[in-house]
Amino acid sequence: MNEGSQRKAVQSGTGLCHVLWRRSRLNTEFVALGIIILIGLFLRCYHLGYQSLWLDELYTAIESDPAIREHGLNYYLTNVDQQPPLLFLLERLAIGLCHNNEWALRIVPAMAGTGGIWAIYLLGCELKNIRLGLFSAAFLSINYFSIYYSQEARPYSLVLFFSILSMLFFLRGIKNPSLKNWLWYALLTLLMLYTNYFGALVCFVQLILIILIIYKERLYDRKFLFLLLLAGLMVVLGVLPLLRYVSGLTKISQFWAELPGEHIPIDYFFVFFGNSDLLSPILSLLLISFFAQLFGSNTIENGKIWERQQTYLFIVCSIWIVTCLLFPFFRSYLVMPMMVERYSISILPAFILILASGLEIIRADNVRYILFTLYALLSLSSLVMVKQYYTKINKTQFREVAAYMASDTSMMFPVLTRNTAWQQTYYLKKFHYRSPVYNYSYSNPGLDSFLRKSDSRKGFWIVMIHPSGNSEKENPLFQDSLYTLLKQEQFFDCEAALFIQKDYFGPGSIRILPSDLPESKRFHSEGKDLIPLWDGEPISMPDKKLRAGTYQMLLVSRGTPLAGVFPHVQCEVNGTSIGAYSLNLHETLQRFTFNISRDTMVSMQFRMDNDSNSLATHEDRNAFIQTILLVPENPLN
Numbered sequence: 045m046n047e048g049s050q051r052k053a054v055q056s057g058t059g060l061c062h063v064l065w066r067r068s069r070l071n072t073e074f075v076a077l078g079i080i081i082l083i084g085l086f087l088r089c090y091h092l093g094y095q096s097l098w099l100d101e102l103y104t105a106i107e108s109d110p111a112i113r114e115h116g117l118n119y120y121l122t123n124v125d126q127q128p129p130l131l132f133l134l135e136r137l138a139i140g141l142c143h144n145n146e147w148a149l150r151i152v153p154a155m156a157g158t159g160g161i162w163a164i165y166l167l168g169c170e171l172k173n174i175r176l177g178l179f180s181a182a183f184l185s186i187n188y189f190s191i192y193y194s195q196e197a198r199p200y201s202l203v204l205f206f207s208i209l210s211m212l213f214f215l216r217g218i219k220n221p222s223l224k225n226w227l228w229y230a231l232l233t234l235l236m237l238y239t240n241y242f243g244a245l246v247c248f249v250q251l252i253l254i255i256l257i258i259y260k261e262r263l264y265d266r267k268f269l270f271l272l273l274l275a276g277l278m279v280v281l282g283v284l285p286l287l288r289y290v291s292g293l294t295k296i297s298q299f300w301a302e303l304p305g306e307h308i309p310i311d312y313f314f315v316f317f318g319n320s321d322l323l324s325p326i327l328s329l330l331l332i333s334f335f336a337q338l339f340g341s342n343t344i345e346n347g348k349i350w351e352r353q354q355t356y357l358f359i360v361c362s363i364w365i366v367t368c369l370l371f372p373f374f375r376s377y378l379v380m381p382m383m384v385e386r387y388s389i390s391i392l393p394a395f396i397l398i399l400a401s402g403l404e405i406i407r408a409d410n411v412r413y414i415l416f417t418l419y420a421l422l423s424l425s426s427l428v429m430v431k432q433y434y435t436k437i438n439k440t441q442f443r444e445v446a447a448y449m450a451s452d453t454s455m456m457f458p459v460l461t462r463n464t465a466w467q468q469t470y471y472l473k474k475f476h477y478r479s480p481v482y483n484y485s486y487s488n489p490g491l492d493s494f495l496r497k498s499d500s501r502k503g504f505w506i507v508m509i510h511p512s513g514n515s516e517k518e519n520p521l522f523q524d525s526l527y528t529l530l531k532q533e534q535f536f537d538c539e540a541a542l543f544i545q546k547d548y549f550g551p552g553s554i555r556i557l558p559s560d561l562p563e564s565k566r567f568h569s570e571g572k573d574l575i576p577l578w579d580g581e582p583i584s585m586p587d588k589k590l591r592a593g594t595y596q597m598l599l600v601s602r603g604t605p606l607a608g609v610f611p612h613v614q615c616e617v618n619g620t621s622i623g624a625y626s627l628n629l630h631e632t633l634q635r636f637t638f639n640i641s642r643d644t645m646v647s648m649q650f651r652m653d654n655d656s657n658s659l660a661t662h663e664d665r666n667a668f669i670q671t672i673l674l675v676p677e678n679p680l681n
Contacts, residue, residue, distance in 0.1 A: 073174050077165055077181060084161045084185035087427075088154040088194040091434045093146035096443035098537075099509070101197040102467035105149055108135035122292035129289065130238040131199040146443075149197035157194025157201035161185050163208040164393050168400060170215055171360065172353045179400035180393075182416065186423045187396070188318030188431070193386060199240045200389045206236035207246045207390040214250050215360070217275070218257060219350050221268040230278035237283055241293070242387050245368040247279070252363055260349055301381040304373055308383070309365065315385045316392050320426040326419045327399065334402030357401055361394040440509060441535035446471035448533055448540055449505055452633050455530075455542060457503040460484050464509050503530075503544035511539045528555070530671060531600040533631045534570060549598075549675040556585050556648075556672040567668065575650075577613060577667040582651035585672065590646045597648075598673035599634045603627030604666050606656050611667035616649045624653075627667055637677070648672070 097105055103125040107117055121127055134152045142148035161181045168177030184190055193200040213229035236243035254272065257263060305311065317323050338358055350356050368391045372383045406412040427433050446468065450456070458479045461468060465481040472481065504527075511534075532541035558566045558573035565583060567576040577583060603611035603626075614624045615636055623636040640646065650669065657664040 073178060076178055077162075080165075080178070080181045080185045081158060081161050084181075085154075085158045087186065087191050088157045089151075092150050092154060092195055094434070095146070095437060095439045096441045097146055097149065097197065097470070098439040098442065099464065099467060101149065101439075102442060102470050104132065104135060104197040105144065105470050106467070108132045108139060108149070109144060110136050110140055118288070121289050123295065126289070126292040126296060127199065128238045128240065128286060130235065131202055134202075135197065146197075150195055153196060153198070153201040154194050156205040157190055160190065160201065160205040160208055160393075163205060163212065164396065167208055167212045167215075167393065168397060170212055170219075171357050171397065172401065172404070176397070176400055176404045179403050179416065180396055182420070183396045183400055184393070186420055186427070187316070187392070188320070188423070188427055188433075189316045189385075189389070189392060191427070191433070193389060198386075200386050203236060203240035203243050204389050204392060206232055206239055207243060208393050210236050210243075210246060211250070211360075211364075211393070214253075215350070217271065218254070218263075221265070221271050223271060226271040226275040227278075230275040230282070233279050234282040237279075238286060240387075240390075241290070242368075242372075242390060245371055246364075246390050248371065249364045249367045252367060253360065256359070256363075257349060296380070299380050299382060301376070301384050303381050304376055304383040308369055308373060312369070312385055312388060312391075313395055316395055318423075318426055318431065320423070320430070322422040322426050322430070323419065326415065326422070329415075330399045330402035332402070333406060334398050337402075337405045354401070354405070357397060361398050364394040365391050437536040440537040442468060442538065443471050444535050445507060445533075445538050445540045446475050446477065448535075448630055449507075449542075450475035450477045455503070455633065457505055457542070457544075458482060459505045459507055461507040461509065464507075468507065502548050503527075503542065506541050506543065508539045508541075510537060530673075531631045531633060532572075533602075549673065552591070552676045554588055554590075554674040556588075556674075558670070560586055569668070572670070575669040577611070577650055577652040577669070578655055578664075580652065580655040582616075582649045585648040585650075587645045587647050588674065590640050590644065590674065591676070592640050592642045594637060594639050594677045596673075596675045596677055597622065597636045597638065598671075598675060599625075599636075599669060600631055600671040601627055601634065601667060601669040602629060602631045603668065604629070604664065606658060606663045606665035607661075609654065609665065611652045611665055612654045613667050614651045614653055616651075618644075618647055619649075631670060 103120075106112075107120045107125060112120075117129065117132060121129055121132070131152070135149060138148045138152050142151070161184050164184050165177040165181035168174075168180035190201065190204065193204075209232040210229065213225050213232060217225040217229050233243075233247065236246065263269075314324070314327075317327060338354055349359070368388055372388070376383050403412060403416055406415070449459070450472070456477055456479045459465070459468065459472070459477075459481040461481065461483060463483055465483040468481055527543040528546050530542045530544050532539065558575050561575060565575065567574045575583065597615065597617075599615070601613070605611075610629075611627045612624060613627065615622050617638050620638075622638040625634045652665075652667045655665060
């Protein structure tokens with residue numbers, strides 16, 4: 045074989061090896077992306093229905109009910125919950141396929157949040173390279189803010205998904221102005237705008253970028269300008285049906301948000317990463333790495349603006365962040381406060397791209413991967429252990445308070461609540477609670493007349509959402525001579541209290557309270573006195589004189605478990621057992637019947653027969669009685 049033939053053979057072999065190496069590398073990268081997406085999917089779907097729907101999610105649950113016709117949904121979205129319709133239409137499909145429950149309502153945001161991982165991978169590849177795409181996807185996969193709002197039945201993860209894709213095809217359309225790219229841009233931008241009104245800020249970002257790029261690069265190519273105008277016209281025409289919903293925004297005269305501070309960009313940045321002290325050093329280091337490379341490089345970059353990758357990424361992300369923060373910032377001071385972190389979730393990808401770029405430009409592979417591994421471990425530790433995200437309740441427990449009220453069918457009285465009656469009907473209907481729910485305010489003269497309709501109002505529940513102290517129960521309207529507090533229970537961010545007329549159980553009823561016992565036999569917890577049962581010792585109530593007849597004993601009590609087992613309480617009257625029952629964490633009403641053959645003084649004793657505690661786990665099984673009622677059913681004389 046001559047020298048020329050040998051060289052050709054070597055070149056042929058080298059080319060084949062190069063192709064095989066590239067394919068192997070691509071396969072590795074796709075496997076890595078698949079693993080990243082699966083991790084993100086798991087983090088977004090795990091315990092998806094664990095917590096109750098909270099206030100804002102209840103808007104979605106009620107408005108997405110397929111039983112509500114189109115005109116009803118339109119009314120809600122223009123007068124009650126001013127939102128574009130896309131999320132609610134998707135939720136109707138999810139409810140139709142599953143059921144109207146927490147899991148079905150949250151699966152759409154969870155899928156959108158997972159899709160955002162794939163979308164930001166594509167955006168990272170578009171701006172720079174596959175490595176930036178993978179790091180961006182990995183950062184978003186384990187991002188606390190994205191996970192949280194991927195498990196919330198609101199439009200935030202959906203607008204995050206569409207805003208990334210809209211920006212992706214916008215940048216592709218600039219670099220490769222094809223009809224396909226700009227049609228995809230128009231479609232995805234419309235989906236973004238039909239998901240959340242704050243998506244319009246991303247359009248402003250794109251408008252600023254296109255003006256800057258056309259001016260800088262002298263992009264006066266006819267085909268490019270035609271496709272750009274075509275896409276813009278499609279977006280404008282596609283938005284016209286949305287104007288009927290946008291008109292509802294003019295009806296908002298006040299809003300609960302506070303005026304933003306002067307450190308908004310910094311505050312939002314750390315909020316987007318869970319305000320985690322564990323992550324702050326690494327986040328700061330990656331920011332320094334990014335800007336050090338951006339401003340410290342001596343390399344002169346030539347070519348079009350999108351070919352100067354680091355500069356282009358900075359221009360896109362900085363305009364993205366500044367525009368989406370400055371507009372609501374100024375409007376908050378000039379018109380009405382409107383800045384809430386979750387409303388600005390569409391800028392999260394810009395922050396992530398900057399951090400991923402700060403990691404990607406580190407030249408030493410070992411340092412780069414060690415740094416990201418440390419970040420991932422700390423991020424997951426913060427999520428699972430510090431914040432206890434999957435095990436700690438952090439949403440208002442509308443579901444639990446409704447189940448508590450519906451647990452005793454004999455106490456299904458009307459419900460009073462402040463400004464959340466409409467939302468509370470969702471869970472009350474699920475638990476077959478038959479009585480009506482009313483909004484009230486202390487300034488409402490109808491409240492007093494409602495409470496004093498003794499013929500029709502034998503009792504009522506008051507449900508407090510975002511309670512502050514005992515201001516509700518201490519109000520004179522609830523402490524008048526007609527009503528008495530029978531039982532109450534606190535849940536996360538809400539509380540339920542049952543008031544009944546003092547003559548509800550008829551004449552001759554006797555009520556025994558903790559205050560009837562000596563101080564030494566009382567236990568003070570969560571602002572109220574209780575009768576404790578512990579140490580296995582029985583506790584005796586003050587003797588009461590009863591006439592002969594049949595009586596009901598009503599006990600309002602609760603307990604704390606040990607190893608999953610709750611207290612078991614024995615009840616005795618005059619030394620004879622009348623029954624026993626097991627308690628749970630919430631105050632429940634238990635009933636027993638007993639007979640008295642003649643007028644006499646009656647003694648009552650209560651004893652927990654399974655008292656125990658654990659030094660290892662610091663658990664203690666205890667029982668607490670709040671109220672005892674003795675109600676005559678059939679007096680003999």
